[in-house]
Amino acid sequence: MSISQWTAEKDELIRVSSHFYHKGWMVGTSGNLSVRVAPDTFLITASGRPKGMLGDEDLVSVKGLYELPGPSGNGRKPSAEVSIHQAIYSELREANAVFHIHSVESNIVSEWASDHSVLLPPLEMIKGLGVKDPSLGYRIDVLENHLDVSRIALDLKRLFAQDQVFNEFHLPAFLIRHHGLTVWGNDVLEAFHRIELLEYVFRFMVAMGPSGSTPPMAGFH
């Protein structure tokens, strides 16, 4: 299939990118979005492009989930964080869209990690991540940030391998400490919903504070 036939997918990513930009989650050129268009091929936002005003030419195709992509036909390079998307698509068949944003709240929450994860509050909203009973106490994984992004991708693959060994339920999302949130879904709409609800949960957590309870109001003891 030629890239010119992926117009609908490109339009979706451009719309989502603009929405996230206006939320303050993809400020400047930060963050990256992708969608799988064939078993071994995905479209991803190009490196260094303004996320509030992407055009068709700012989506580039990456073929080969295990290899670094070559230059695209239009001269644009894939996001510098493409290896994270490759790791997810190659390890998880159910992932067909991957969104990565740099929000303030996700970075604050990432500071509260202990044992490489953060406990999420038992909010009803968490059900949107595939959780049946939010009160069971689900944790979101927090990976260390590395200047060499391929090291983050390697850590992610190790995490997926661990989850398979221990047969644990893992959320379709993870944090990179002091960097941002990554979410995947079966399609663009599912990934979109998941990132919005997780950002809601993070806003709630930031309002409550690291101890999980609101600070006492002045004058009340």
Ligand SMILES: [Zn+2]
């Ligand atoms: Zn990033």
